[in-house]
Amino acid sequence: MSKTLIVLNAGSSSIKFVVFDVTEGKPVNMATGQVEGLGASVSRFTAKDGEGQSLGEKDFDKASGAISTHTQAVDLILKWIDDTFPGTEVVAVGHRVVHGGVRFTKPVQINDDVVAALEELTPLAPLHQPHNVAGIRAAQAAFPGVPQVAVFDTSFHRGHPFVNDTFAIPREYYNEGVRRYGFHGVSYEYVTRRLKQIAPLDAEGRVVIAHLGNGASMCAVRYGHSIASTMGFSALDGLPMGTRCGNLDAGVLLYLLDQKGLSSSEIREILYSKSGLLGLSGISQDMRELEASDKREAREAIDYFVFRVRREVGALSAALDGLDAMVFCGGIGENSWRVRERVLQGMQWIGIDLDEEANHRNARLISSPLSRVRVYIVRTNEGLMIAEHTLTVLGLAAPEIQAFSADGTAAQRPSA
Ligand code: ADP
Numbered sequence: 001m002s003k004t005l006i007v008l009n010a011g012s013s014s015i016k017f018v019v020f021d022v023t024e025g026k027p028v029n030m031a032t033g034q035v036e037g038l039g040a041s042v043s044r045f046t047a048k049d050g051e052g053q054s055l056g057e058k059d060f061d062k063a064s065g066a067i068s069t070h071t072q073a074v075d076l077i078l079k080w081i082d083d084t085f086p087g088t089e090v091v092a093v094g095h096r097v098v099h100g101g102v103r104f105t106k107p108v109q110i111n112d113d114v115v116a117a118l119e120e121l122t123p124l125a126p127l128h129q130p131h132n133v134a135g136i137r138a139a140q141a142a143f144p145g146v147p148q149v150a151v152f153d154t155s156f157h158r159g160h161p162f163v164n165d166t167f168a169i170p171r172e173y174y175n176e177g178v179r180r181y182g183f184h185g186v187s188y189e190y191v192t193r194r195l196k197q198i199a200p201l202d203a204e205g206r207v208v209i210a211h212l213g214n215g216a217s218m219c220a221v222r223y224g225h226s227i228a229s230t231m232g233f234s235a236l237d238g239l240p241m242g243t244r245c246g247n248l249d250a251g252v253l254l255y256l257l258d259q260k261g262l263s264s265s266e267i268r269e270i271l272y273s274k275s276g277l278l279g280l281s282g283i284s285q286d287m288r289e290l291e292a293s294d295k296r297e298a299r300e301a302i303d304y305f306v307f308r309v310r311r312e313v314g315a316l317s318a319a320l321d322g323l324d325a326m327v328f329c330g331g332i333g334e335n336s337w338r339v340r341e342r343v344l345q346g347m348q349w350i351g352i353d354l355d356e357e358a359n360h361r362n363a364r365l366i367s368s369p370l371s372r373v374r375v376y377i378v379r380t381n382e383g384l385m386i387a388e389h390t391l392t393v394l395g396l397a398a399p400e401i402q403a404f405s406a407d408g409t410a411a412q413r414p415s416a
Contacts, residue, residue: 005019015073031047095151101124118136164229188211216238216330227319
C-alpha cells in the first residue's frame with residue numbers, strides 16, 4: 001500500500017491542498033487542488049496532477065449539497081483522494097499556519113496544547129489564524145489518529161535582531177507581542193534551500209529574496225538565515241500587493257479614523273481589500289491585466305510597485321552590509337520579465353547587471369557574466385516545503401531530507 005501525505009492551507013473562503021506520495025520518504029507531487037467559495041452560493045472543487053493537467057472539477061450549490069464549512073471541504077477532499085488514489089494510506093497531514101507568535105520557531109507536531117496556543121494567537125492574525133485552526137480541527141476529525149504538523153509563515157524570521165523585530169512605540173507593546181514577525185517564511189525557506197543546491201556559495205552570502213505574488217514581500221537572508229523582512233506585525237506592511245496597501249504612514253490611519261470617521265472594519269476593508277495594485281489602478285489587482293492595459297492608472301500602479309521593490313533592494317542590502325545575490329519568486333517574480341527588468345534597470349551601482357535576453361526567457365540566472373551580484377529566478381514551492389517539514393518532524397523523512405532539515409528553521413539571533 002502506498003503512503004500519502006496531505007498539505008492543507010485553510011483560508012477564510014477556501015482550502016488549498018496538495019497530495020504527495022511519500023512511500024519512499026521523499027514527497028512526490030500527485031495532485032494539487034482547492035475548494036473555493038466556502039459559504040458562498042456556489043462552491044467549486046478543482047484538482048490538477050503534478051504536471052498541471054486537470055484531474056477534475058465540480059461545482060456545488062444548494063441542489064448538489066452546498067459546501068459551507070472547513071469540515072465539509074476537508075471531507076470532500078478526503079473522499080476525492082480515496083476515489084482518485086485507491087489503495088493509499090494517509091500517513092500525515094501538514095498545515096500551513098500563518099502565525100506562530102514568538103513561541104513557535106520551527107514546525108511542530110499538533111496536539112491539544114498546540115491548538116490552544118494557536119487559538120491564543122488569533123488577536124495577532126484575526127483574519128487568518130481562526131481559519132487555519134478550523135482547518136486543523138476539520139482534518140483531525142477527518143483523519144483520526146493520523147499525525148498532523150503545523151508549519152508557520154513566521155518561523156523563518158524569528159531570529160531577527162531586535163532592531164528588525166520591534167517598532168519604536170512604548171516597550172510594553174513589544175513585550176506583549178507587537179513585533180515585526182514577517183511572513184511568507186515557508187516560501188523564503190524553500191527558496192533559500194533551493195539556492196543552496198543551485199548556487200551554494202551565493203546561498204552562504206548576503207541575499208535579497210523578492211516574493212512577488214498577489215501577496216508580496218522581500219526578505220534579507222544572511223548565511224541562510226532571515227535577518228529582515230518588509231512585512232511586519234501584519235501581512236499589510238512593506239510592498240504594495242494585489243489589494244493590500246503595503247507601507248503606510250500611521251498618521252493616515254489616524255486621519256481615516258478621526259477626520260473621515262471610518263470604523264476599524266471599514267479601514268480594514270480598505271487596507272486589505274481595496275488598496276495596492278487594485279486601489280491605485282482602479283482596474284485590477286492582477287499584474288497581467290495591468291501590464292496589458294494602456295490606461296495611465298494601470299501604468300502608475302505598476303510604477304509604484306516597481307519603485308517600492310527597488311527601494312527595498314537598497315534598504316535590505318544596507319541591512320545585510322552588502323549584496324551577493326538576489327532571487328525573484330512568486331507569480332510576478334517568476335513570470336513578469338517586465339517587472340524584473342524595471343526593478344533591475346540602472347542597478348549597476350549595487351553590482352547588478354541584467355542579462356536582458358535571459359530575463360525575457362525567465363531563465364534561472366538572469367544577471368550577466370559581468371554582474372558582481374548574481375540574480376536568480378527560483379520557482380517557489382511552499383507545499384513541498386511543508387511536506388518535507390512534516391515528514392521530518394514525524395521522523396518519516398528519507399535521510400537526505402532529514403539532513404537538510406537539521407539546519408533548523410529560525411536563525412540564531414545575530415547581533416544587530
Ligand atoms: P498568490 O500570492 O495568490 O500565491 P501568485 O504567486 O500566484 O499569487 O501571483 C499572482 C500574481 O502573479 C498576479 O498578479 C498575476 O497577474 C501575476 N502573474 C502570473 N503570471 C504572470 C505573467 N506571465 N506576467 C505577469 N504577471 C503574472
